[in-house]
Amino acid sequence: MNSNPKDKSSKNKSALSSWRLRIHEIIFEADTRMGKAFDIILIITILLSVIAVMLDSMPEVRRNYGSILLVLEWSFTILFTIEYVLRLITVGRPLKYAGSFYGIVDLLSIIPTYFSLLFPGTQMLVVIRILRVLRIFRVLKLAQYLGEAQMIKQALKASRRKITVFLVTVVTIVIIVGSMMYLIEGEESGFVSIPHSIYWAIVTLTTVGYGDITPITSLGRILSAIVMILGYAIIAVPTGIVTAEMTQTFTKKHVTTQACPQCSMEGHDVDAQFCKYCGSVLNHDSF
Amino acid sequence: MNSNPKDKSSKNKSALSSWRLRIHEIIFEADTRMGKAFDIILIITILLSVIAVMLDSMPEVRRNYGSILLVLEWSFTILFTIEYVLRLITVGRPLKYAGSFYGIVDLLSIIPTYFSLLFPGTQMLVVIRILRVLRIFRVLKLAQYLGEAQMIKQALKASRRKITVFLVTVVTIVIIVGSMMYLIEGEESGFVSIPHSIYWAIVTLTTVGYGDITPITSLGRILSAIVMILGYAIIAVPTGIVTAEMTQTFTKKHVTTQACPQCSMEGHDVDAQFCKYCGSVLNHDSF
Amino acid sequence: MNSNPKDKSSKNKSALSSWRLRIHEIIFEADTRMGKAFDIILIITILLSVIAVMLDSMPEVRRNYGSILLVLEWSFTILFTIEYVLRLITVGRPLKYAGSFYGIVDLLSIIPTYFSLLFPGTQMLVVIRILRVLRIFRVLKLAQYLGEAQMIKQALKASRRKITVFLVTVVTIVIIVGSMMYLIEGEESGFVSIPHSIYWAIVTLTTVGYGDITPITSLGRILSAIVMILGYAIIAVPTGIVTAEMTQTFTKKHVTTQACPQCSMEGHDVDAQFCKYCGSVLNHDSF
């Protein structure tokens, strides 16, 4: 997921010829007009190619518009191939790019189509092809969404262990409840084995509730009612964890702990240069 | 959504004759006794007319009470037409009103009925007719709910980008998981195409769980169990974002909109007596 | 819901004879040993009587144990009647009690059984009988849960208007989406009228997802996917509102805004009598 910051500084290297620099700026950056236009075109192309893959999987669409979709697929593949080659040429360290997360995603976006020439009809390629959708994040990364995504990531990272404790607890509950239901309900109502019952327990605890397996005995219904209320209530735990962490992450950005040297009042904003209570100059050295 | 504040000040214009002023105050404002009474009658009329549209769509009701509903529909339409005309006459800038969000909603509330005289049986008109329900918000807007709605809107606006990052992530997960399930499950269990599988993935991740398409293979059930737990846990993310933002918005309740008379900087706390950027005295008269 | 605090002070009135005072204390209060014992017995009796009503509604149980349940029902009714009469006798203002929320619930707990002598077989009485379960709250009210319940109530009250804005928005979405689905899907897939479609929209938006009505057209599925993601995301709004309000309510209890008269440090707890930084006496007059 980590981009290659070295590559960015590489555009300053005199070793790069002027046109390579130009193209690098357009493809990898988003601060020029051309760069932004490229990003927008890229997003649209990615979305269109993903939609084409989806439509291609629909039997009735494939029957009627199969040839059009094939042409589209090849057009997108050629476009993405050109883009991939340009990225490889213009980047400072091609190998590092090729081995990075986005480098691999870029490659996986084009390979399946060429591969399908050799092994036609391999449905497995469809899923690899759809991984193109991950390229959307590259554009998001450049845009102003980066900071926001960072904040979310940071809060989730900080609550990583608490979430793990929560998930281990959920999995334990689900295994024990599943086994109990296997005993209580038996095979008539679909609880044919412990894994099946655990699947039911997950469907119930997460409040998804397909209804493909449902209890029919009184005892089974009482136990499942308890699981439902439990699932309904304990959703509060991950929400509480993430929210508490986010409140801290978001707040930490805005208020300093600094006191005014004149009136000792606190609660100044980070960008405050004068005390809002007495008007004297704040010194930010201590911050 | 934005109201026309100029119109409000227009009631002070001597150009407006006294009765127009009077009616404007009743229709557009809620601070007089007549204005409040008008609002209450309006809400009841809107709700009744929406219920009439709903009942009209029920075959058994239509068969038995069709003529009553037709009379009601025309009564409501005529009432709303009179109201619309009065609004047009009494408002300072009729064109601006007509082009505003509520102006268009007001017009769409009456047009379908007249239209049905020309093209009888156009079912499409039903949905346009039901848009009347949006007029409820006009009354809410005037009432004391305005501030509360503003706070919610502000918090959602502040978390706009974070929510976008979250939604893009959810859509990506759903597309990739959907494609994988299409491969794993195949057509027998309803996963007939990628779009169908994505529909299933959305139904599962959001914990809706219709049960119209459910996995039957072991691998499919394991993957769907992971999606369920994921969907159950990541609901914490938007909740955390909005809550953290709301906690800030509600607490910061006391940020004034006042600009510093010296440096024009904004965002001062209510209790601030000096500008935190340039240290000059703030005057709170305008607040 | 509001209790009658006057009644409590009534036990101090000399007008009440000593045994009435005694019984009043046992029945209405929970601070004596007898009072606590009475509360526990009351809770158990209420729960047993509610379970008896439930069992009585099960055809197979009724067939086999009908006579036992009848005896139990009459026993509970007589016990509750004695309790009701004792409450009426010992309370300071019997009429005020009889007209209060709990007075009415107490009466409704016993009336249906007597009523069933006159009009046998009235199933309507079952629901009235089950309202006994509300009496549980009377006991909770006296116990240490009062403060906690108050805090929840206070937070919900404070967020009353925001929740109203949210609910009006949800209802509007549901009406408009329902009407659109009625047009898109039509009668084959169960969307037979706008009210049916609105019912489906509520089932979907709230992520309940029965699956009794599900879209079958592509356009219908796309719209319902949008509704699901919307429902999944906007749950964040009421949660955010209530959480932000609760954070404020819970926090407000603990920290004063008072500064130490000696060292000007802030952040003292409400129960602090000495400054935690310099040890000088805090004066709480300003609080």
Place this chain on the structure above:
Amino acid sequence: MNSNPKDKSSKNKSALSSWRLRIHEIIFEADTRMGKAFDIILIITILLSVIAVMLDSMPEVRRNYGSILLVLEWSFTILFTIEYVLRLITVGRPLKYAGSFYGIVDLLSIIPTYFSLLFPGTQMLVVIRILRVLRIFRVLKLAQYLGEAQMIKQALKASRRKITVFLVTVVTIVIIVGSMMYLIEGEESGFVSIPHSIYWAIVTLTTVGYGDITPITSLGRILSAIVMILGYAIIAVPTGIVTAEMTQTFTKKHVTTQACPQCSMEGHDVDAQFCKYCGSVLNHDSF
């Protein structure tokens, strides 16, 4: 759930021979390299044995691989037996360990297999066997997750009463709504008794929505729509409670457990240098 801290100090006792000390450290602690390796092997063994129990419950797996699973089951049982005996020998107070939560879980992990020699085919033993999964928590307890789990537990403990008030309210709603639906819907649509209707009400309020029982009358659908919106909205209450509590717990991270040497009052902030109740100096050495 409470571990036995006395046992830990027991390793310092000279009464323990050196090899017992060594093994105790490996089995009970996680700070040595051997101890960590033991923990990782233990987790893997527990997970494998749980998976073996699950697979054993699947008819098709049992038919084909039954003998392999039997061998595996006995291997795990013998391993766990050796571990259990070692724990008993090396621990300071064997009886206290045997009676503790984890002691009982350890015993329950091995007994069913021996028991199955005496009473073959007792399916009940499967569930006891699966309780092995609880042993996972013992390893978590030792690892760095302890603090995180403590924080979650503390927040849940602090909100214990508020959650109780919430659950009593939910159960009351569910009982009353269930009884009403029993009256409204009747037997045709599956609401055959009050307990069945309550089961439906829980399925609906918690937004699980199996769809095995669904309303078919108009009135029933209106009531269930209200229950759904209620269930959708009141999830905000437990979430709000837990989040508010967690925000406090995580922020207040820095409350010491130290008591004032003068007045014995507790609950001082980490940065407090004077007791806020009596003003005497706090000594932080014990912290």
